[in-house]
Amino acid sequence: MGLNFSLLIVAALILAVFLGVEALGLSFLFGVIIPYLALATFIIGFILKVVKWAKAPVPFRITTTSGQQKSLPWIKDNKIDNPATTSWTMVRMALEVLFFRSLFKNTKAEMVDGKKLTYQWEKWLWLAGLVFHWSFLIVVVRHLRLFLEPVPAFVTLIGKVDGFFMVDLQNFYITGVLLLAAVTFLFIRRVLIPQVRYISLAADYFPLFVLMGIATTGILMKYFYRVDVVSIKELTVGLFSFNPVIPEGVSVLFYIHLFLVCTLISYLPFSKLMHMGGIFLSPTRNMPNNSRAERHINPWNYPVKVHTYAEYEDEFRDKMRAAGLPLDRDGAEDEAAATKE
Amino acid sequence: MMYNSRNIIIGLIIFVGIFTFPFVLGAGKANEAPKLSLDTPKINELIKKEPIETVEFMRNNHMQLLSDWKVAVVRDGNRVYVSQKDGQEYDMSLQNTCLDCHSNKEQFCDACHTYAEVEPNCWDCHVAPEVIR
Numbered sequence: 001m002g003l004n005f006s007l008l009i010v011a012a013l014i015l016a017v018f019l020g021v022e023a024l025g026l027s028f029l030f031g032v033i034i035p036y037l038a039l040a041t042f043i044i045g046f047i048l049k050v051v052k053w054a055k056a057p058v059p060f061r062i063t064t065t066s067g068q069q070k071s072l073p074w075i076k077d078n079k080i081d082n083p084a085t086t087s088w089t090m091v092r093m094a095l096e097v098l099f100f101r102s103l104f105k106n107t108k109a110e111m112v113d114g115k116k117l118t119y120q121w122e123k124w125l126w127l128a129g130l131v132f133h134w135s136f137l138i139v140v141v142r143h144l145r146l147f148l149e150p151v152p153a154f155v156t157l158i159g160k161v162d163g164f165f166m167v168d169l170q171n172f173y174i175t176g177v178l179l180l181a182a183v184t185f186l187f188i189r190r191v192l193i194p195q196v197r198y199i200s201l202a203a204d205y206f207p208l209f210v211l212m213g214i215a216t217t218g219i220l221m222k223y224f225y226r227v228d229v230v231s232i233k234e235l236t237v238g239l240f241s242f243n244p245v246i247p248e249g250v251s252v253l254f255y256i257h258l259f260l261v262c263t264l265i266s267y268l269p270f271s272k273l274m275h276m277g278g279i280f281l282s283p284t285r286n287m288p289n290n291s292r293a294e295r296h297i298n299p300w301n302y303p304v305k306v307h308t309y310a311e312y313e314d315e316f317r318d319k320m321r322a323a324g325l326p327l328d329r330d331g332a333e334d335e336a337a338a339t340k341e
Numbered sequence: 342m343m344y345n346s347r348n349i350i351i352g353l354i355i356f357v358g359i360f361t362f363p364f365v366l367g368a369g370k371a372n373e374a375p376k377l378s379l380d381t382p383k384i385n386e387l388i389k390k391e392p393i394e395t396v397e398f399m400r401n402n403h404m405q406l407l408s409d410w411k412v413a414v415v416r417d418g419n420r421v422y423v424s425q426k427d428g429q430e431y432d433m434s435l436q437n438t439c440l441d442c443h444s445n446k447e448q449f450c451d452a453c454h455t456y457a458e459v460e461p462n463c464w465d466c467h468v469a470p471e472v473i474r
Binding site: 039042043046047050051054055056057058144145146147148149151152155156159166168169170171226227228229230231233234237238240241242243245247249251277280299 | 342343344345346349352353356357360361363364366367368369370371372373374375397400401402404405407408411453456457458459460461462463
């Protein structure tokens with residue numbers, strides 16, 4: 001259900017651009033207006049989401065701990081897996097963001113012969129996830145060669161390393177193909193594993209199809225249906241210099257590619273893809289585990305009206321004394337002090 | 342009210358900075374795609390200044406054409422190219438056909454290749470026209 005629905009939506013989006021550009025000539029809409037709107041939606045939506053999250057109080061230290069806590073000096077603590085300071089928390093966060101460390105520890109439970117429960121280290125999801133994210137990052141950075149004139153040196157360098165292998169006369173970018181392969185793996189995994197398929201919704205399939213569409217159109221333009229790169233660069237440089245132009249001879253394949261990218265970024269703040277910002281705001285990962293060393297006060301605590309024992313004794317001192325109950329302060333000094341004056 | 346507002350604001354500034362820096366670098370800059378120069382002695386002699394296929398086809402597909410030529414010449418020993426445009430025959434040769442007219446590599450090939458940051462490996466084997474002169 002979710003799968004067919006998502007596929008249908010992505011197909012409809014592609015068809016909409018195709019008809020819009022080819023039949024109605026709406027290249028200014030798809031080439032300039034929608035990209036600007038999508039980028040604005042992405043940035044503003046992202047900020048509003050983060051602000052909304054930041055307004056939610058986190059009353060307790062709910063750090064995930066998978067190592068020895070810092071306690072007595074002669075007990076060796078695990079600084080990364082149970083960080084007690086902000087700097088070690090940042091180290092753990094960096095490893096999480098850059099290498100998906102918690103996913104690396106992923107295990108799979110399986111019944112062997114129908115009666116023996118075994119746990120296996122499940123690394124393929126981690127590997128495909130890592131390949132996908134890093135490839136995507138490099139692909140995005142590489143695209144700066146089409147956004148900026150002159151091209152910054154680091155973009156040229158990354159393009160050269162990524163395009164180390166040559167096919168025919170041109171660079172063959174490894175990350176482009178790895179990106180598509182990894183997304184395809186993640187999709188196949190979702191469909192083939194029954195338990196994963198059971199919990200998959202349209203919101204899980206849709207981003208995968210959009211990413212597949214982006215990667216496929218990109219690869220098609222680069223290696224199969226040649227497009228006029230110079231006029232495409234004129235269009236993109238125009239967008240980034242706020243002098244938008246629609247040059248002649250831009251292929252419809254480019255508009256499809258661009259529109260799917262716009263779909264992805266404008267959808268991002270409202271979807272699970274928001275883990276891009278959310279990872280940094282995970283309370284189980286971004287707090288140092290120092291609740292034994294420092295007192296943390298629940299931020300939504302309101303002033304509670306209390307009646308301390310001292311106040312209670314002041315109130316009932318005479319009665320308590322008459323009943324022969326022990327008193328912390330018997331009040332005699334107070335009376336003596338009062339008579340002295 | 343935001344909690345940890347200092348860290349949140351620093352994070353958001355970094356986010357906005359990363360995703361808008363192409364605008365910071367590009368804003369207001371003149372945007373001009375390179376104009377290809379056809380000012381070579383050989384082209385100036387021609388009456389009909391047209392490439393072997395349509396201009397649009399050449400803009401999009403010249404790399405594919407050259408790649409196909411390479412395969413045809415090196416692997417199949419076929420040196421004759423028949424234009425899809427008008428059926429005229431050409432010798433499949435980068436140096437003797439393409440560069441014969443487009444002898445201004447710097448103003449022709451390199452103009453776009455530099456703009457689009459493309460480095461084809463033609464000149465690993467072929468001699469660039471400047472060297473001939």
